[in-house]
Structure formats: structure tokens, C-alpha cells
Amino acid sequence: MYPRPFHYHRAGSLPEAATMLSQLGDDAKLLAGGQSLIPLMKLRFANPSHLVDLNFVPGTSYINEQNGAVRFGALTRHSEIENSSIGVRFPILHDCAAGIADVQIRNRGTIGGSLAEADPSGDWAAVLLTQKTEIWCLSPRRERSVPLTDFITDAYTTVLEHDELVREISVEVPGKGTGGAYLAFKRSAPVYPTASAAVQITMEGDICKDAHLVLGCVGLVPVRATAAADALRDRRIDDKSVAAAMDAVREAVDPQADMRGSAEYKRTLAAALVKRAIEVAVRRARGERVEVSHIYA
Amino acid sequence: MPETIDKVAIQLKVNGKLYSLAVEPRTLLVELLREELNLTGTHVGCDTTYCGACTVLLNGASVKSCTMFAVQADGAEILTVEGLAKDGKLHPIQKAFGDSYGLQCGYCTPGLMLSTFQLVTKNHEPSENEIRKAIAGNTCRCTGYQNIFKAIRLAAQNMKGA
Ligand SMILES: Cc1cc2nc3c(=O)[nH]c(=O)nc-3n(C[C@H](O)[C@H](O)[C@H](O)COP(=O)(O)OP(=O)(O)OC[C@H]3O[C@@H](n4cnc5c(N)ncnc54)[C@H](O)[C@@H]3O)c2cc1C
Ligand code: FES
Ligand code: FES
Numbered sequence: 001m002y003p004r005p006f007h008y009h010r011a012g013s014l015p016e017a018a019t020m021l022s023q024l025g026d027d028a029k030l031l032a033g034g035q036s037l038i039p040l041m042k043l044r045f046a047n048p049s050h051l052v053d054l055n056f057v058p059g060t061s062y063i064n065e066q067n068g069a070v071r072f073g074a075l076t077r078h079s080e081i082e083n084s085s086i087g088v089r090f091p092i093l094h095d096c097a098a099g100i101a102d103v104q105i106r107n108r109g110t111i112g113g114s115l116a117e118a119d120p121s122g123d124w125a126a127v128l129l130t131q132k133t134e135i136w137c138l139s140p141r142r143e144r145s146v147p148l149t150d151f152i153t154d155a156y157t158t159v160l161e162h163d164e165l166v167r168e169i170s171v172e173v174p175g176k177g178t179g180g181a182y183l184a185f186k187r188s189a190p191v192y193p194t195a196s197a198a199v200q201i202t203m204e205g206d207i208c209k210d211a212h213l214v215l216g217c218v219g220l221v222p223v224r225a226t227a228a229a230d231a232l233r234d235r236r237i238d239d240k241s242v243a244a245a246m247d248a249v250r251e252a253v254d255p256q257a258d259m260r261g262s263a264e265y266k267r268t269l270a271a272a273l274v275k276r277a278i279e280v281a282v283r284r285a286r287g288e289r290v291e292v293s294h295i296y297a
Numbered sequence: 298m299p300e301t302i303d304k305v306a307i308q309l310k311v312n313g314k315l316y317s318l319a320v321e322p323r324t325l326l327v328e329l330l331r332e333e334l335n336l337t338g339t340h341v342g343c344d345t346t347y348c349g350a351c352t353v354l355l356n357g358a359s360v361k362s363c364t365m366f367a368v369q370a371d372g373a374e375i376l377t378v379e380g381l382a383k384d385g386k387l388h389p390i391q392k393a394f395g396d397s398y399g400l401q402c403g404y405c406t407p408g409l410m411l412s413t414f415q416l417v418t419k420n421h422e423p424s425e426n427e428i429r430k431a432i433a434g435n436t437c438r439c440t441g442y443q444n445i446f447k448a449i450r451l452a453a454q455n456m457k458g459a
Contacts, residue, residue: 002325003323004323006302006322034369035346038325038365039345039346042344042345043345051322055369102349103430104352104359104360105434107358107360108360108364108365188433189430190349190433
């Protein structure tokens with residue numbers, strides 16, 4: 001399968017890429033890992049006349065920690081995050097990176113591309129919405145940072161202007177006494193999950209002091225289950241509070257029936273995943289080292 | 298639709314051999330390998346980034362060559378299945394797949410061997426789980442995978458000495 005013909009432009013820097021986008025007009029698109037865009041172009045669902053390739057821009061792939069935040073260059077590949085030492089201290093990032101598709105797709109796909117694509121089933125957005133995440137954006141006119149909570153506005157839609165790109169993603173490192181976990185249910189590796197649950201919990205003794213719960217693949221954008229978080233906050237994490245959180249998750253999600261399952265099935269699945277993710281997050285909050293893997297059918 | 302599309306000059310190494318070519322931007326890496334360079338060992342199965350029959354190594358990292366444009370391989374080193382054997386001698390991975398009956402029709406095999414290559418060059422004692430993860434992006438419609446697992450364990454052992 002061939003995409004429609006297009007002109008190829010290789011950016012030497014991110015500002016140059018933004019300038020190229022503004023000069024080439026609406027019909028130009030950025031190419032990062034290509035693991036969403038190229039399949040869409042081959043199926044002719046996307047037909048850009050110009051591609052601006054970011055892969056040759058030096059210094060766009062990095063993970064570093066500064067002032068209590070981890071910073072990812074936009075072109076950092078999923079596999080680089082999977083294999084980085086950051087996953088030991090910030091395990092929810094490893095849960096996410098290691099569970100995306102398969103080795104080959106993780107070797108190409110980028111965190112910046114995943115957030116910019118805003119696929120309702122994309123893993124990064126669901127996970128990073130449980131964290132304090134800022135998206136640093138660059139256009140020929142300005143540089144700005146947008147909290148992830150404001151960045152994705154609809155399915156496949158972000159606040160990015162046509163000639164604006166993601167330069168960096170900055171995630172605050174959670175403090176002591178807090179733990180996170182991300183679990184998804186998948187039919188096989190190289191497909192998006194059927195449903196997924198990201199949880200970040202802060203414990204003080206037996207009491208949950210703070211909670212953030214986000215569900216993936218069960219709405220047009222990742223679903224922030226605030227009522228479910230309320231069901232846990234200032235309470236003991238026990239069967240009763242977890243059951244209340246699961247009920248709140250069933251209420252909050254808005255899944256579409258498709259070949260992966262009925263809406264009712266996905267609702268139940270999301271609640272079950274949340275339960276497991278809470279268990280892991282609480283253990284991690286207590287300092288336990290827990291390895292998890294997505295659940296494959 | 299754009300009227301005339303400029304070809305792009307690229308240089309890449311495939312299996313150690315340097316090529317200088319001009320490619321149409323929409324040419325996929327797998328098409329370049331198969332149609333221009335006549336390296337037909339890299340297969341096209343699904344053409345939709347699922348099956349991994351088109352897996353090659355790009356600067357040592359496995360990628361699906363049906364989901365990358367050839368222009369993006371400019372300056373890169375590619376390893377395909379044709380680059381595994383040396384001086385008429387099978388690579389230990391190839392030998393292991395043969396000895397373990399890790400293939401039937403062989404369609405998935407080049408891709409699986411390159412995924413294996415990425416795994417065993419870093420890890421000589423992969424666990425069952427590590428093997429499963431390493432080949433999760435490669436579909437085999439014939440073998441049922443059991444002999445492929447055997448082949449990969451054997452390949453890892455064979456390469457320990459190498
Ligand atoms: C078979 C298959 C299975 C997959 N499974 C999963 C999965 O389980 N979970 C998951 O999360 N993802 C999955 N993916 C998607 C994969 O993670 C992609 O890599 C990711 O969604 C997009 O990143 P990319 O770098 O490949 O972006 P590209 O495909 O290059 O780009 C995607 C879009 O974002 C834009 N863009 C890219 N970079 C930037 C930037 N820096 N600034 C602004 N805009 C930008 C592009 O113009 C394009 O519109 C899967 C993909 C395939 C093919
Ligand atoms: S042909 Fe490339 S993944 Fe199937
Ligand atoms: S041997 Fe036939 S597809 Fe794997």
C-alpha cells in the first residue's frame with residue numbers, strides 16, 4: 001500500500017520545523033515516529049501534501065530530571081523510556097512505556113507523537129493525566145506551556161495550532177508516600193488496549209490522602225474519574241471504599257461498543273482494572289517494589 | 298495533489314554494503330529493500346504494522362519496515378535476513394531455527410529471526426517471559442510458537458560462546 005505522493009522536508013531544528021509548517025500551510029504534517037501517521041497515510045485516511053520530518057533534529061530525544069520534574073524530549077521513543085532508569089523510581093512510566101504495542105513499534109513511536117495524536121486509546125495521555133504534566137509547545141510566534149489537563153480537547157484534537165509543535169513534556173516526580181500504577185487489558189501486543197486504568201495514590205498510614213484515577217479507551221478523551229477519587233480520599237483503602245470507587249468508575253466512563261466488546265463489558269472491565277491498579281499503587285506508595293504487566297487475552 | 302514530487306537522494310548501508318540512491322518520498326523502506334535492492338527475504342504480511350514479517354534492524358533496533366519511509370533510513374545501517382549468514386555459513390540464529398523446527402512455511406521467519414537478534418545480542422539467558430515480550434510483534438500462522446521459543450533459547454545458548 002502506498003500513501004498519496006507527498007513532498008518531504010527534513011527539519012534541522014524544531015524552530016525550523018515550526019517555520020516550515022507555517023510556510024507550507026494546512027496541508028503539511030509533522031512526522032515523528034510515524035507509527036500512527038504512516039499507517040493512516042497508507043490507508044489514505046490521512047493525505048498530507050507535505051511531511052516535515054523531525055527525526056533528524058538533534059537533541060530531541062532525552063530523559064532528564066531537573067528541579068523535581070522529569071523532562072522528556074518530544075522525540076523520546078517509548079523504548080527509551082521503557083529501558084531508562086527512571087522507571088525504577090517512577091514505575092507508572094515503565095508500566096506505560098513497556099506495554100505500548102510491541103518492541104518494533106516502541107523502537108519508533110514517540111511520547112510527543114502519542115500526546116499530539118490524542119488517540120482516545122493512547123496510553124501516555126491516560127497515564128500522564130494522573131500526574132502533574134506540562135506540555136511545552138513551540139510555534140514561530142511563541143513558546144508556551146500547557147497543562148496536559150487543557151492540552152487534549154477532543155478525540156484526536158489538541159490545542160496545538162497548525163504550526164505549533166510539542167517540544168518537551170515535563171512531569172513532576174511524585175513525593176514519598178505516593179504510588180502509581182497503570183494496567184491495561186489487551187487482546188494482543190500490537191493493538192491498543194480494550195480498556196486501561198491509571199491510578200496515583202498518596203497514603204498517610206492507612207488513610208488515602210489523595211487519589212487520581214484516569215481511564216483510557218472508554219471515552220473520546222481519557223476519563224478523569226474525580227468521583228472515584230473522592231470515594232477513596234480521606235478513607236481507608238478497604239473493600240468498601242474500593243467498591244465505591246469501582247461504582248463511580250462505572251458511572252464515569254462512556255465506552256463505545258465495537259469489535260473489542262460491548263459498552264457494558266468495557267464498563268465492567270474498566271472497574272476491574274481500577275481495582276487491581278489501586279492495589280498496586282497502594283503497595284508502591286508503601287515503598288514496595290511491585291512489577292506489573294498488562295493483561296493479555 | 299502535488300504535481301511533481303522531487304526524489305530525495307539518500308545513502309544507507311544494508312548488510313554492510315553502501316548504497317546511494319534517489320527515492321520517491323512515499324517509498325516505504327520495505328519496498329526499497331525488496332523492489333530496488335532485490336532483498337526479498339524481508340516479507341510483507343499485513344502491510345498494516347501488525348504482523349512483523351517486515352521486521353529489519355535499523356541501527357541495531359528492530360523496526361517494521363512497512364511503517365517507515367525509505368528516506369528516513371538516510372545515513373542508517375540496516376540489517377536484513379540476507380545479512381545474517383557469513384561466508385556461506387548460517388548464523389547461529391538461523392541454525393537454531395532449523396535445528397528446533399522453529400518454522401514451517403517460513404513466511405514469518407526472517408522477521409522473527411531479526412527480533413531474536415535484537416533480544417539475544419543483549420540477553421544470553423532470556424526468560425520465557427522475556428522471549429514472549431521480544432516476539433510479541435511477530436505473528437506466526439503455522440507453528441504455534443512452541444518450537445520458536447525452543448529456537449530462541451537455543452540461539453541464545455549458541456551465541457553465548459560467540
Ligand atoms: C499496530 C499498532 C499498535 C499500537 N498500539 C499502541 C498502544 O497499545 N498504545 C499506544 O499508546 N499507542 C499504540 N500505538 C501508537 C504508537 O504509540 C504511536 O507511536 C503513537 O501514537 C504516535 O507517535 P509517533 O511518534 O509514532 O507519531 P506520528 O505517527 O509520527 O505522528 C502522530 C501525529 O502527531 C503529530 N506529531 C508528531 N510529533 C509531534 C510533535 N512533536 N508536535 C506536534 N505534533 C506532532 C503528527 O503530525 C501526527 O499527526 C500503536 C500503533 C500501531 C501501528
Ligand atoms: S508487513 Fe509490516 S507489520 Fe506486517
Ligand atoms: S512458519 Fe508459517 S507463518 Fe510462521
